[in-house]
Structures are given as structure tokens and as C-alpha cells.
Amino acid sequence: MDLAFTAQEQAFRDECASWFAANPPGRLDSMDTPDGFEQHRSWERRLHDAGWSAVNWPRAFGGRDATLIEWLIFEEEYYRAGAPRRLNQNGLFLLAPTLLEFGTEEQKLRHLPKIASCDEIWCQGWSEPDAGSDLASLTSRATRDGNEWVLRGQKTWASRGVYADWMFGLFRSDPESERHRGLSYILVPLDTPGVTVRPIAQIDGEPGFAEVFLDDVRVPVANTLGPEGDGWKIAMSTAGFERGVVLRSPGRYMATADRLIELFKELGSPAALQDDVARAWMNADAYRLATFWAVSKLMQGGTIGAEASLNKLWWSEMDLHMHETAMRLLGEGATLDGPWLDGFVFSLAGPIYAGTNEIQRNIVAERVLGLPRS
């Protein structure tokens, strides 16, 4: 066991830190507004031009072949510098790892570089009006017609769907199938005829969600990711990455915890909240350690299965607790516009997206503890 960073890892950190020092991100408007979206896109292009967009990907696809440990170091420096959430996170953190595992060479070369450069923004087409936590009950169909799929149905809660160019979706491709069988994972260009995107204002008033209506949308069968009918397995691998290490790296929570400590001190260190502030820092540090633990296991050839659900529970509930603590510290200032309020509102979504925390607890109980399904 060796928790020290190697000379190479330390050099990588220094390189990150000096780049961010020379290229401060500044504070951007919400990525869900038209102006904010462009500000975020131009920040992403600066990152990409300097080779920081997807450090752990192969060079051929726009990365720099960094190890997962180096990726975690990058994330720590990224959020320490106060840089914003990633505009193309669905593409970077959800689709890309799945493409790297299940995609054809052609698909990887076609999509990964444009995800890294933010030239193509991706949204997720999984949830439907009647299929949320019970995702396997989805009814959007893919009907084969020669070399094309004909897509019909409705997807919803697609974050950044309003600005997205592409959607990765789950469709029932075998009409005789039920539940987890007979689904296919299909990549859909949103400028295809028959696609209608309707914005939905989120709790903050910005169109952070979209509904996507598919009315006989024709896409090539070559846009299927992985084997036809295997969509559930492939989607669950995306979900594993999402809940596991990739979507929410610890750097971001360490940065929040450090800012919470600063806020606590600025506000005169009220004794009643000291225990919560200490817990916030400990939770973030524990998440960092658990992530290094999991990544070390992966790098030794191990796998992360249902344990990923434990991660999702931890980061989402930790993030909410940190922001609730900030709201309590701020007193009457809590509901005034500002970064803490934005963060609080965003943190409320954590226990809902990427599979609700109720579903995660079921997964932990059934697949890690072996309790019977209900």
C-alpha cells in the first residue's frame, strides 16, 4: 500500500495547477441559459485546446493517456481552481466510457473527438413519462426497416437536451420482449426529421431539462451501440460508471468542503454548526479516500459492480448536507442569489438523478447483501 503520489503523478499535478493558474475560468452564467451555454462552450474549448478535456482517454480520441489516478488529480486541480461543472458531462462521463468498452472503432473515432472538443453535446434518452425508477418499463420503440431503425416514442428529463446535438437512448427493439430483454442502445442525431425537443423549466426557471418526442425518426442501424437487444446490459454499464467513480469525482466535493470552512470562519465560526462543518470535511475526505481505494482496485484489474451504488448514495447525500449546512450558516442570506444558493438547488437533484437513492439502496441490499427482491 502506498498512498504517496509518484514523481510522475506529482509532476502531472503541477502541470495542471500551473495551467489553471494561467487560465482562470472565472465565474460563468448558468449553462442552461443561451449566454451561459456559449460561455461554457468557450471554456470547454480552451480546456480542449490545451489537452485537458478528457485526460484519461487515449490520445487518438482527444485525451492524453493519463491514468485514472492522474484523472483524479486533474479533477482535484480543476475544482480547486473554481472551474465550472462540465458542459458535456453526459458525453464525457456517461457515453464515452460505454463507447470505449462496447463501441466499434468506427463509432469511437466518429464520436469521441467531438465529445472531447464539445463540438457535439450529448443528452441522455432513458427516462420516459411512465418509466423513471422503473426504467425497464420503457415503451419507446425501435422498428427495423432495412438498414434503418424507425424510432417512435417520448423521452424526458433529458438534461441539457435543449442544447444537445445528439442523444443516447434506450428503445424497445423487440416488440415481443418484456422488461430488460429486447432493448437496444441507439445513438440519435437530434437534427433528424421527426425529432421535437421541448424545453422544461427546472426549479431555477432555466430550461435545464427537455422532453424529446420521436415521431418516426429514421437512424442508421450502425448507430446501435453494442449488440441489438443488449441495450439493458450496456445501459447498466453506463449506470455503473455514472454512479461509480467517473461522474462525480471527489475533487469537486473537497473544493466545496474547503469553501464551507472558509464561509464558517467568515461568519464568525458559530459553535452550533461546527460539528456539521467538520462532518462535511470528513465526508468529502472519506469520499476521496474511497475513490482512490476503488481506482486502485480497478488499476489492479478488479471491477466495480453494485458497490457503485454506495458511491452514488455517498456523494449525493454528502453534497446535499454540505449545502444545507451552508444555508444554515448564511441565516437570512440563505435565499439571496449567489453561488451557495445555486449549489444548494443543484444538490437537491443529486438524490434523484442517475437512479434515485431509493433504487440505489435496493441495489445495495439485493446485490451486495444478497437480500431477496421484493
Added chain:
Amino acid sequence: MNFQPTEDQQLFARTVRELLEKECPPEAARRGFSKERWEELLEMGVVDMLASGMTEIDMVPILEEAGRAALPEPLIEASIVAGEALNGVVTAAVGTRYAANADVADVIILEKHGALYSLQREDVTLQPIDTIDAPRPLFLITGGHDRGTRLETDTGLALLRGSLGASAELLGLAARCIEMAADYAKERHQFGKPIGSFQAVKHKLADALLQLEFARPVVYRAAWSLSRGDKTMERDVSMAKAMAGDAGAGAGKAALQTLGAIGYTQEHDLHVWMKRIWALNAAWGNPDEHRARVASAVIA
């Protein structure tokens, strides 16, 4: 950076688990100290690990196994608090008021004037203290303090090692409580179904596991810091004791609620594990005291 126990560490822990499954089944854990088992642990090299050049990191998986088995012997005191090879059964009142298993010890380590001293049991007067964790009886040393031989081990280090050792045992105790509860939830039927199929039960046990799995790397990091004498070692050990303690207490409580009335008896084994969790949580500083220390370190 490679934050996983080595293969050797995992292998040794498995060997200790096998020994304890044989030599310390629940009925033996209830009976308390066994000289024969102590000799076996000595022979396996578990008691003298630090003294023979192993590190605190090597100790963590071993003490996790001791916790899993609710081992009654003073392994924390002898192996990690003492930190040097002493003859016979060793216990200590260092960082705690009470010396566990002092009645069967040959040597008792005490802190005096900032240094550690080893005393022979026949040289001290012991006062038994009634405690809920009967297999691990506690004693106050009421006389003979003027005797003893000074040890090399640094007092501050011994205190931190005691907290670390308790943290590691708490991980194992918590893991076993969750297993007992999950086993019960699979077997016990109500309303025509195993109670483990109900979400109210699933979610409670998932939460207990969550606290445990996030405490484990924290305990290993504390061992790492301690083994190198890092400047953050006090903060890291306090964080470990706070989080392992909370995970232990939470696991015990979740298991009791899952078992219901049978868990509230001495017929089921759960109470042995719960009581050890309470005892180790209270010793070497409870989670609140340790969290306050972390707060001072990170907020200062």
C-alpha cells in the same frame, strides 16, 4: 499511489480469519479470555507483529478479523499499544482509564509522567469494574503505580495506536453485525415473505453498509499516516475513530432493529457484538471527542 492492502496482507488476514472461525466461534467469544487461544495467536505471530518490524498497516486487517470474531483477548493492547515484545499476556491502561482483561494478564502497561511502564500483575492492585461487555472485563489499577520498568514506546504514539486498533476492530464488528442482520432478514418470514424483501429493512441495512464501506479506507489511511509519522497522523487517526465508531454503532442498531425481539436477548449472538462496539466506541475517545479534534485540525 496504490491504495489497496497487499496480497500478503490479505492472505494473512484470511489465515487469521480461518483460525478465529475455528478457535473463536460465537460461543467461545461469549466465554471470554482463553489462554489456549492467546498461545495460538502468539504462535501465529499476530501478537508481536509491530515488535517484529511490521507496520500499523499490516495490523489493520488482522484487527478487523479480531473484531469480526468479537475476540475477547487484549490484542489491541498487546499488539499495537505496547509496540514491543513482552513476555506473557499483556494488557494496558493507556489512553483509557481501565485495563481490559487485567485479571488474566501477566504484564500491565500504564502511563506515568508521560512515559509508559510495564508492571507485573502481582505488583498491582486491581479493582474489577462492572461492565456490560462481560467477555472483556475491565479493571481499575488502584495500587502499585510506583513499580514498573520504563518502555521505549512513545506515549503519544501508543495512544494513537490504541485508537487506530479500536477503529480497525470496529470495522470487523460492524461487518459481522450487518452479516448477521442480512442472514436473519433472508430467513425470517412475515406476511408470507422474507423480511429482507421489504424496502424498510433493505434500506436500513444498505445505510449501515454505506457507513462501513466509507469508514474502511479512512482507517487504512490513518494506519498509513501513523506508519510514516506524517504530520496529519493525529487528525487522520481521530477521523478513523470517529467514522469507524459511528459505523459500528449504526451497524449494531440496524442489526438489532432487523432482528427485533430476538436481538434483544442473550439467546442470539448479536448482543455480544453490539456490546463490544459500545465498549470500543467509549474507549480511546468516543466519536464526538474525535470529531471535535478533526474540527480543530481542519478549521484552524
